Amino acid sequence: RRRIYLLGSLVDKVNLKQALEKIEEFIESKTPHHVITANAEIIYTGRENKSLSRTLNKADLVTADGSGVMWASKYIKDPIEERVTGIDLLNAICKQAPKKGWKLYFLGGEPGIAEKAVLKVLELEPECQIVGYENGYFNEEETPKVIENIQKSAPDILFVALGAPRQEFWIREHLKELNVPVCIGVGGSFDVLAG
């Protein structure tokens, strides 16, 4: 796997298929991993925001999410082959999950949205094992309960849709205690699914 520096942030040169292979490795390792789909805005903000750039550079897999990032890789003459967005990963994972036996958890969005997204996934992939969902409007005091519920459900993959960069900070902060092999920030993907 090759990583390149774009505006001070590491980005992995992976297409969707390679990203999925990486995710499968993370699941098999049974240790927590952080996956980020990075758009130009996040990478650019990381230049002025140390804690964001640290979070980006600590992630286990960073995909290029957006034409700005693709352009930047072309500009440094090390072009990334394919854009991999949050919704791309979410869709591809849900398609593979039944075959692989992966368990999924959906966290984020306004009340009712994660549930709608789950129902949509089950319409398309009836055999998908979705072990839980929760809306993204919880406060500091409610956070331990949110985490406990995820731990109890023991998913292989946790989709976190709290918006960028909040979801990236949230995953980084709780990665160890969540103990989920793959945590991915997926931005507004639940809204897209819920339609």
Ligand code: UDP
């Ligand atoms: N969101 C959330 N909790 C919050 C703030 C936002 O769950 O405290 C959700 C919001 O409902 C939406 C998503 O996070 O589903 C953010 O979507 P947006 O498209 O703004 O994020 P981006 O794709 O830019 O990261």
